[in-house]
Amino acid sequence: MVKTNWKARAVTVAVVTGLMGFAAHANDESKQAKQEMKQGKAVGEAAGKRVQYVGKLAVFNNRQIEMARLAEQQASDPRVKEFATKLREDHEKSQESLRTWAQHQQMQISALNDSRQTSEEGTGGSGVQEGYDKKMKGADEKLGKAMDKTNEEITKLQSKQGPEFDKAFLSRIAEDQKKGKEILKEGRKEYKNDGTFLALLSDTETVVSNNEMQAKDLEKQMKK
Structure with a gap:
């Protein structure tokens, strides 16, 4: 008669149960790691999206400042010169506010620093950097094209003289300010839960x- 070794069987059951528990624990850790990676990527992508948005707004401000400086030198109508000065001062103030906010957020925005490097410090963490890098892919090239377009517009405007320049400048600014409102509207919708940033965008808007209304009014007056 074969005797059952109950002690050996009990040990075997305990080992198997332990292995199953270890496997379940490892599986839970794997799921948690994947979830953390997913969440990290989402955070990184959101950070990249905001950096790109701030860069776009900074390019808009720079464009208005450069256009205004040209008009201060080249406009023939005193009213246009006066408007150009106001336009420049308004956008220099907006740019400084944006720069200060970005510094508090530890952002390095190319269009704010006269460089084509765009980044955000301290993105690190599980999946965060990966998500950020993915979102920022091609951002420098896109920003460079926007800057090149501004330079082309300024060169084109610079070739005009007298009343022709004044009218072209006002038309260009009215159109730009309209596009600027669209950029700001986009930001107010996207970042409506960020009170400080929302206030900055609302003031700029x-x-x-x-400025859009003033440019249009001056343009009408010059057509009479």
Whole structure:
């Protein structure tokens, strides 16, 4: 008669149960790691998206400042010169506010620093850097094209003289301010839960709307 070794069987069952528990624990850790990676990527992508948005707004400000400086030198109508000075000062103020905010967020924005490097410090963490890098892919090239387009517009405008320049400048600014409002509207919708940034965008939008109306009014006056 074969005797059952109950002690050996008990040990075997305990080992198998332990292995199953270890496997389940390892599986839970794997799921948690994947979830953390997914969340990290989402955070990184959101950071990259904001950096690109701030860069786009900074390029818009720079464009208005450069256009205004040209008009201050080249406009023939005193009213246009006066408007150009106001436009430059408004966008220099907006740019400085944006720069200060970006510094507090530890962002390095190319269009704010006269460089084509665009980044955000401290992105690190599980999946965060990967998500950020993915979102920022091609951002420098896109920003460079925007800057090149601004330079082309300024060169084109610079070739005009007298009243022709004044009218072309006002038309260009009215169109730009309209596009600027669209950029700001996009930001207010996307970052409506960020009170500080939302206030900055709202203030800039008010200035842009006023400048758009003034450019259009001056343009009408010069057509009479």
